[in-house]
Structure formats: structure tokens, C-alpha cells
Amino acid sequence: MGVNKINLLITTYYLDKGGVEEIILTYTKLLDKSKYSVTVACLVTGTVSDEIACIDGVRLFHIDTKNRIRRFLKFWKIARETEADIVHNHACWYGLIVGYLVGAKRIETIHNMYHWFKHYERILYGLNCLFANKIIAVSEYVRTFSIDYFPFINTKNTVVIHNGIDFEKFQNDQNKTELREQLSIKKDEIVVGFIGRLTEQKGIEYLIEAALVISKQNPNVKFIIVGDGILRDALENQAHKLGLINIFFTGFQRNVPQHLQLFDIFVLPSLFEGLPVSVLEAFASGTAVVATKVSGTPEVVHDGINGFLVEPKNAKQLAEKLQILINDPILRKKFGENGKNLVKSQFSAELMVKKTEDVYSKLLNR
Numbered sequence: 001m002g003v004n005k006i007n008l009l010i011t012t013y014y015l016d017k018g019g020v021e022e023i024i025l026t027y028t029k030l031l032d033k034s035k036y037s038v039t040v041a042c043l044v045t046g047t048v049s050d051e052i053a054c055i056d057g058v059r060l061f062h063i064d065t066k067n068r069i070r071r072f073l074k075f076w077k078i079a080r081e082t083e084a085d086i087v088h089n090h091a092c093w094y095g096l097i098v099g100y101l102v103g104a105k106r107i108e109t110i111h112n113m114y115h116w117f118k119h120y121e122r123i124l125y126g127l128n129c130l131f132a133n134k135i136i137a138v139s140e141y142v143r144t145f146s147i148d149y150f151p152f153i154n155t156k157n158t159v160v161i162h163n164g165i166d167f168e169k170f171q172n173d174q175n176k177t178e179l180r181e182q183l184s185i186k187k188d189e190i191v192v193g194f195i196g197r198l199t200e201q202k203g204i205e206y207l208i209e210a211a212l213v214i215s216k217q218n219p220n221v222k223f224i225i226v227g228d229g230i231l232r233d234a235l236e237n238q239a240h241k242l243g244l245i246n247i248f249f250t251g252f253q254r255n256v257p258q259h260l261q262l263f264d265i266f267v268l269p270s271l272f273e274g275l276p277v278s279v280l281e282a283f284a285s286g287t288a289v290v291a292t293k294v295s296g297t298p299e300v301v302h303d304g305i306n307g308f309l310v311e312p313k314n315a316k317q318l319a320e321k322l323q324i325l326i327n328d329p330i331l332r333k334k335f336g337e338n339g340k341n342l343v344k345s346q347f348s349a350e351l352m353v354k355k356t357e358d359v360y361s362k363l364l365n366r
Contacts, residue, residue: 006085007084008038008039008084008085008088009078009086010088011042011088011092011095012040012043012089013092015044015045015049016047017046017252019111019163019278021046022048027353028055028058030349039059039078039082039084041074041075043062043063045062047252075095076101078098079099079102080102086107086360086364087105089107089109089132091109091111093128095108100131106134108135109136110135110274113142123151125150126150126153127151132157134359135153136158136359138160138161138163138296139160141295141296141298141299142160143158163275164349164351165277170285180262185222189222190220190221190265190326191223191224191264192211192224193259193260193267194226194266194267195253196226197228198228198230201271203269203313206315206318207225211246212242212244213316214319215244226252226253232249235249236249263287265288266278266282266287266290267318272312273296273297279300279301283300283336284340288331288333289308289335290307290308290325291308292311292318293310293312305335
């Protein structure tokens with residue numbers, strides 16, 4: 001351990017855009033720099049890494065090679081040179097092993113179910129987790145799933161720390177009317193929005209099918225899909241073939257709080273989620289939510305209290321619940337307020353970081 005500070009190394013694969021990246025960004029911003037010397041090492045840079053590079057007291061290393069042996073050696077070198085006391089690994093195969101080799105305390109955060117892993121990868125991941133002194137799961141569902149799905153994971157070695165977000169960041173005072181005028185959205189039009197990666201996981205095809213049903217009943221509803229991904233062209237083609245002229249694909253947008261201000265309803269039709277950061281952000285902005293009843297999402301969206309939960313891949317049910325909120329502005333406001341109160345009290349970035357620092361302290365004081 002350093003004389004004055006604890007040397008923390010955060011290891012990850014991607015630092016472009018997404019929920020995991022936002023959580024890492026939150027850690028780098030809020031960890032106490034008088035107590036921690038923070039270093040981040042990643043394989044793929046992007047939007048979030050650019051932000052991290054600008055944070056005082058944080059060092060960023062980009063390991064720019066596709067050779068796995070060279071990747072491992074470079075992670076190991078960074079861990080040695082930074083004299084890491086703690087290695088906190090996020091969605092990366094290298095962090096725990098290099099942490100073990102340099103004698104650091106090791107933490108693995110499991111952000112999702114990783115159910116797409118092949119059988120041998122499940123075994124390898126379970127073996128990899130044996131190097132962890134502590135395993136953090138971002139939801140109770142992820143914790144339970146991981147214990148059942150991966151061999152060798154010790155139940156007593158796991159803890160749930162829910163994702164947290166910067167609540168104040170979403171208290172946007174910008175005039176909503178001005179924002180809508182910029183996008184030619186009329187005062188009486190209802191906006192249903194999504195923000196996230198356009199991948200199979202997010203189930204946007206079912207949102208488009210629901211939009212077709214809703215548009216026949218409510219022509220004053222607009223759908224705004226914010227984000228990019230491998231399915232963008234296919235999804236735009238799907239909307240075009242259905243004759244939907246009220247769906248707009250904006251591409252990736254960094255200013256999430258501003259776009260959430262446009263939405264009357266946020267929708268997340270995912271097939272699976274660890275604990276969706278996008279829902280926390282929607283609630284922080286006071287927006288009602290309709291989401292699929294999958295994985296860790298029900299730990300945030302409480303059906304009939306701050307939003308509606310629907311079955312995945314069910315466009316008909318999704319349309320029905322959206323229609324209820326479209327027709328009921330009072331219920332939308334109630335859901336939004338309840339969601340905001342929940343995030344402020346239970347899913348703040350400060351609470352997430354505090355709980356994680358408690359894990360760090362307990363490991364170092366063993």
C-alpha cells in the first residue's frame with residue numbers, strides 16, 4: 001500500500017458507451033482522491049475514456065493490442081508499476097489474475113448474467129472468480145443467477161451493490177418546450193423514448209411493433225430512439241416497411257439528460273438486463289417507465305407504482321401499457337415522481353461508491 005494513498009486499479013474491456021462504462025465513469029469521478037490513487041486500464045477506448053482522461057487524479061491506460069498474451073503482459077505491467085493495492089475488475093478476463101500476481105486485493109463486479117457464455121467459458125469464468133476476494137453483483141437477480149450458473153462461485157463471497165447514478169445530473173432546468181421545438185415536436189404530442197445500444201438484447205423490434213399498434217389509435221404519439229448499434233439499419237428498415245413516419249432514430253447522443261427531458265414515457269423492452277442504468281436515469285429525470293419483467297429490472301421498476309412491467313417479446317402487452325400512460329397524464333406524473341424518489345433514496349451514485357469503498361476497506365483491513 002502506498003504511504004499516503006490506496007492504489008486502486010480499475011480494469012475493463014470497453015470504455016466507449018454503455019451502462020458498464022457509465023458505472024466506471026461514476027467511480028472515477030466520485031472516489032475520494034485524497035484517499036485513492038486511481039488508475040484505469042482498458043482495451044477499447046471511446047466516449048467514456050475521453051471523459052475519464054479529463055478527471056484530475058485519475059490515470060488512464062489504453063492497451064492497444066489484439067494479442068491476448070500481450071494484453072495480459074501489459075495489464076500485469078500496469079498493475080506492477082502502479083503498485084496496485086486493489087484491482088477492481090469490470091467485464092474483463094485479465095484483472096483478477098494480474099491482481100493476484102502482484103499481491104493486490106481483488107474485486108469482480110458482475111454486471112450481467114453472461115448467459116451467452118459457451119460451456120467452457122462458464123467453467124473458465126468460474127475459475128477466474130476464484131481469484132476474487134469479493135464478488136459484487138449489480139442486482140440480487142444477477143447474484144443468484146451467477147451462483148447457480150457458474151461453478152466455483154462461493155455464495156459467502158458475494159455481495160449486492162446496486163448500480164447508482166448522479167441524481168443531480170438529471171435535474172435539468174432547460175425549457176422542455178424549447179427542446180421540443182428544436183425537434184419539431186408539437187405541444188400536444190406525446191413522446192415515447194428509448195436510450196441505449198441498438199442490439200438484440202434491447203428488444204427494439206418489439207417496440208416498433210407496439211408503435212404500429214399505438215399509431216393507429218394515437219397519431220399524436222412520437223417515438224424517439226436514441227442510440228446506435230449493429231441493428232440500427234435493420235430497425236430503421238423495419239419501421240420504414242411498416243410505414244411508420246413517427247419513429248425517429250437520432251443515433252448516439254452523449255447528452256442523455258437533455259434527451260430524457262423530451263420524453264413523456266421511457267420504454268425499455270429488453271430481453272435481459274443486469275440492473276438497467278437507463279431506467280435509473282429516466283426515473284431521476286422524473287419520467288414514467290414501461291419495461292420488460294426481466295432479470296434485475298423488477299428491483300427498480302415496481303409494477304403499478306413507478307411504472308409498468310410487461311413480458312419480454314410481447315409487443316401487444318407493451319402497446320397496451322404504453323397506451324394507458326399515453327392517455328393518463330396524471331398517472332405518468334405519479335409514476336415519474338415515485339421513480340425519482342426511489343432513485344434519490346436507494347440508487348444514488350454516492351451510495352454505490354460508499355458501499356464499494358466499504359468493501360475496499362474491509363478487504364484491506366483483514
